[in-house]
Amino acid sequence: MVNPVLLIALPLLLAFVSIVFKAYKNNLLVFGTLLNAGLVLTLNKGQYIIGGFQPPFGINLVLDDFALTGILIINGLFLVITLMSLEKLEGFASVLLVALAGLNGLVLTGDLFNLFVFLEITAITAYILSSASKEYRYAFNYLVLGTLGSGLYLFGLIVLYAVFGTLNMADLSVKMAAVDASQLVLPSLLIFIGLAVEVKILPFNGWVKGVYSGTNSLVGPLFASVYAAGMLFVFGRIFAQVIPLGTYLRTSLVVLGALTLLAGEVAALSKTRIREILLYSSIGQSGLIAALFLSGLVFVAVMQLVNNALSKAILFTVAGQMADSTGTDEGEELQGAFLEHKIAGVGFTIAALSLIGLPLFYGFISKMNLLFGIFYSDNYWLPVVILLGTVIEGTYMVRLLVKLWTPGDEGIVSEKAFATERPLTIQSSKVMGIVVLSVVLLIGGLLPAVIQDNLTDSGSLLDEVTPAYLFDLKGGQ
């Protein structure tokens, strides 16, 4: 029996070791990620107490299905992304190890203040990673907003502590449920805002554009899939399971999530640079997933989260690599870029189609399920927003794909001669990673049971709605 605290402690240890043994730090990183990924497979569900205090006192780690799915996604994707882009490490190995520890801690912890600490650790690594683009003003912006956000989170949690006298999530959720939720609008909102900064909910996400648009093939996928997944898992943990929201706050926040979805998609539509398109798409997806979590639809939210994380890993890797090797990610200048890189192109296409939610890919399964879920919670306006978002998302994704596959101006038959002359190289390690991830998306779409089984119970802990509405893969018969 392996204690999940190792998932946090080992990377931290390796991080400190790597500072001492600078020459081996990349090896240590690979070792650490491999080790973590291996450890995840050996874990058992349960509650792990750290430091001897019995809950509700002291810190404990909660390894339920939800957290297990989370660390599976985080560690798996972390491994794939790191292996794909080892050449981009540039001395960030130690930071990455710390980030891994922080992300695992985020998902595992059962204590609100402990969560704050991990949030800060993760955030600081994110600030540092975001400076990899050498655009320090954006990193600084991120830092200020992130700090403000976590400050607000701390504020909210202190208020809750002052009221309920506990920081343990399980304990708090029980105590809060007993109180009229409308009394707790302010602390809930403060915590929401604190997390929303990281989750990229609309008015709190000013940093995203600057940071994401300059990311390379390592940092981009890390931010867009691993960090996003980690933060969303936390968000889901807090708002679907810990803090009961009143009708008023729930509606307001779901509307905020829906607005984020729409605004993100619409903003992406108006962009031409690939990474900008993708970053706005990320914002939109975050809004969607947050709205799902807020609606209490944990299971489908996790499905969509997984889909988003897998797709975005591929998309940002390719986009980052394009920017790295050609110096631009302007769609117009990369016409026909996939002509010489068909495998990567197919992976990119699969990821994009899966993100839109087209059938044969995992995105379709998750989209189906989330729509079923929303309909079964008798919400008839949110699907309209989601479907509208899907239309817009499809439009810009197809526009991008078409441009990258078939070069040429309007009115001329597409020919190889019109393809970009910029030298695009994609390393074989990346290609392999892309293939692995897109195969996962395909398997998820064709044989959804494979991925589904690993998710089946992740929402059941505190999810009131048993997944009876789930699209049971037999056409609903």
Place this chain on the structure above:
Amino acid sequence: MNLVNFAYGLLLLLAAFVFQTTLTGINRKVVARLQRRRGPKFYQQFIDIFKALSKGSTTHGWVFDFGVIMALGGIMATAIFIPFGPLKAVPGMDNIFIIAYVLAVGMLGMAMSASGSGNPWASIGVSRALTNMLAYDIPFMMVVFGLIFAFDSSSLSGLAAIQREGGLLGWNVLRFPLGGIVAMISLQGMLGKKPFDSFIAPAEIASGPMVEYGGRHLGMLFLLHEYSTFIEVSLIVHLFFGGGATVLEFMVKYAVIYTFLNLVSNVLPRFKIDQAVTFFYKVPLAMAVVQTFLIIFLGMGVA
């Protein structure tokens, strides 16, 4: 369908040809008298046709020939469908829509052949002719649509028989006066008479579609013209003037209507093609829609 039908059809074609061509000749005379001339012999039209057929001709390729054959063939086939008074070559085939569409075979064949000559004037003429067709056919079809709805029959002879039951007042032109006027105007357009004759405008586009025809091709086109006139006027006689219980009755009605239209056409100038379209869509179409509306929604005129 057996050989008798075909023989009957051939006879009908012959009769229609003789009748209509004579009538055309007489009308040339009538028009001449209108203009204080002596005018040609009443059989002049026959002479013209036979002369044209007897002459040598030039061709611009197989489609030029094929189009003419197809045009005349199509029009002749249509003429066979038309009941000549009470006489019908093939029973049960006088459906108005069949006639309207089979008629188009001839139009298309002629247009094809004309364009096949390679002469732009021909193409211009065809373009005008087709535009003209788009103008006059729609009000006409609208009125016909109303009639079919009113009497639940789309057979020419059936519609004619229904009218005759009501005597003179049963004629559709009296029951549905608006529709009757529309049909007459449309007929003017169908026949390509003034003011809707811009597609052959001899002085302007050198007789349009016919510019390259001579000899037997031209002769066949004259035949075609006679037949299509026969078809179109017969349509109106059957649809609005009670058809004919006897052949004579039919011929008299036919002659009167044809001569009337000819007289009208001779005192009118020529519309430009876009003016023709605008006219048809402003006046007759509006009238046709009103008429059909009255029939369908108010049952006006339907006994």
Place this chain on the structure above:
Amino acid sequence: MIQYAGIMLILIGIYGLLTQSNIIKIIVSLNIFELGLNVFIISVGFVREGIAPILTSVNNHNGLVFVDPLPQALVLTAIVIGLGTTALGLAFARSIYRQHGTLNLDEIGGPSNG
């Protein structure tokens, strides 16, 4: 009273964040914000006429009124984290100055809205 002081500081910090465009001043505002937060946290644990939450030979019965120790522990952590963040922010400030030659965000310019 001390809560209000903390909240005042928080608001001052936010005001600074809203109005300042100089990076150093923004960092200072952030610190004021955090300071206010810390003060607030401390105040949560404060109990009037409470004693330190230490069991001694005298104070070991159930009727004791003692200060909540947890907020103080939290504050310590928060301070440390705040310090780290400030240091990182200052490092960024230095890099920004080297890159752009100014510390004023208005003069640096942002991403294009194209």
Place this chain on the structure above:
Amino acid sequence: MTFDIVVILMFLGAFSAYLISKASLKAGAYATTVFSLGALAVLLMGRSEIGSEFSVLFMNFEVTVIGWYFSGVMVLVYAMTSFFNSFWMDKMMYPGSYNFLYLFSLAGTLGLFFASDLITLFIFWEVVVWSSTFIIPMGKSRRAAVVYYTISSIGSMATLYGIMLVYRISGTLVIQEAFVPLKEDPLTATVVFVIFVMAGLTKIGIFPFHIWLPLAHGSAPHTFSPVLSGGLVKMGAFIAYMSVAILPAYEAFEGSLKIMGIPLQLYFLMILGAISIVLGTLMAIKQEDAKKLIAYSSVANGGYILIGILMMDQLSFAGSMMHLFNHAIASAAAFLAIAVVAYRTGTTKISELGGMIHRMPLTYLTYLIAIISLAGIPPMGGFVSKWLIIQGLADRGLMFMALAAFFGSIGSFLYVFRPLAAVFLGQLKPEHEHLKSEPLMMKIPMVILMVLILYFGVLPKWLLGIIGEIQVAAGIEPVMMSGNTILAVNGVLNTLNVFMIFGFGFLISLIIFLLMQKSRRVGLMDTYTSAEFIYTPELYHYAGAFYAPFERLYQNHPSVEKFLGAIAWKFHELGTVVNALFFSHKPAVTVFWTSVILVMITLGGAGI
């Protein structure tokens, strides 16, 4: 058990075509032909197995008569077009992928028509959409693919909403059962109906969703335009059929306001169909590109099909079902003819062509027969179907639909004639003097299509028999036939007689022609020019602005393209606004919004 094999085989065929293409491009192209012909053969042989059910993975299928009929039409068009694929292999950007997507979309359509539950239906719908989306940009326009995708996805997302709503209400996704509870609830039924039928409208290209057709059909690869126009458009008709027949709309809307016996909801859709007819006709008349012209004609013909389907009666419905087949093969034949021209000359612009009949007479004949059918002139198939539709309209007294139908019919003479005159007839350009005739492989499908068009125009009995079965399955009176005579309530049509009399007329005419003196053959430039000497055939060819006087009458028409374009642009601008409002490099902006949201929600909460 044949149909599941077809569906699976087509998917496998798609992959194998891709692999074969890697070895040899031509072989890959022939593979598409072999597979689609195989599918056609299996479909024809498997007619006795209609009604069989099967499942693949989590998808369920049931072969209904209508599904069988639609898939037959689709596979026929695909098979015929696939003969052309091999000629474009070296010109195509991704030939292997083209072959793959070609068969993949075919497989998708088969799955769609056989689907027995709504999710399967939707899955295959989307499969077809995305697979065809990636073929289109290999042609002339990238924008076309995006517009195509967007419009399609508006439709399909609407359908998805409808599917969810239906499932929420009835708790089942089986097509035959899911709609049953809606009959009790006209309001929801209206919503579901509108939502569902919207997908159909986008696909058939009914106003205002028609804008993708000319773009996509006009600029898709020449070998894919026939499939788009002849085949994929018909998916929309399938959905429209489902919305009307399976919902069933007439029962659900029993209580709503009726116009001439048509519920208002359906009447409104019919008006849209009528607008499409008029609009498609008018726009087709003014097109300068042959492919765009045929594309707009597809819009117009889609209007006929929609109106007929919505009528759900004995005549118009049968006419519409038959028109679907006729339009599929005729439009495919017309596009193929244009494709031959494009293959030889490299252009489809009407004004750049001329006199092609002198180089490729068979292509000309194909085009001629196709357009005769499209225009609904006997003795071609298109006539029978249009006749049925119009007789049905006359029976019901739907005057405005009839008005549009007449306009479309007569107008179609105008637009179909234009490529005929300007591309195939008229002066041959000097640069086309040495063009070769069409290759043999191209002749095969054209001849087959010609024969089919003529055959079903003369002897429609077999086809109308199947349509009768569809009508019985849909619960309406089947179209009546005795011998070769179609018996309508207000008229009869004996197609064989029409053909024979037409032949008779033609014979007499031919005899007259042959009796007279032989003609002298002269060149195309030896024409009456007012005795002017002209030596430039390319200038002496009337092709551009063919109906200029008529076009002038509506040249300042309001354009729904512009309107939708403006909406798209508004979305674009909204994106820029979002960007400018919320995203900055200064923390102050975000802090400001944070404060605003904080205050607003808190105060709102306190207020409540």
Place this chain on the structure above:
Amino acid sequence: MTTNAKDVRKTWEKIADYFRAHSIWMKWYCTGCGAIEMPPTMTSRFDMERLGMGPMATPRQADVLLITGYLSAKTLRRVIYSYEQMQDPKYVVGFGSCTLNGGIYFDSYATMTRLDHYLPVDLYIAGCMPRPEAIMNSFDTLIKMIEKGEAKGWKHYQENHEWYRRNQLHSLKEVYVKDEFHE
């Protein structure tokens, strides 16, 4: 005129010639002032149509080429071109003295003085200009000629094409010229 085997008409040709004689469609080649005499001939007073005659729009449809005026090198080319576009049998009528001998322009360097060197003229109408009475009279003659089979200019042209062509080339250098406006 000598009678040989070629000139014997078959029965159908006789019938055809009757039709041809009584339905004469003309292409007017109005190069000079003579055309002004045609409208009175057409309209009520003289009423050409009673003889079955009338103007036609194109040479393809016409039987008679009526050349009403003087001919220059430029116009002659076009007259020849028009004539060759007409269908057999076709007749040429020279109208006015210009076609006979150049008329008042006989001494111009550009005038073609004798039409029948270039085209087979069946009938000349003398006069400058001929009045409608003369025209009617000449048409009457033409009708009779055609009916009798005497108007055989078109055959003559076919048989002596070499000679005509030589004359044409001699005077015009080139019969079919390149389009002047595009050279």
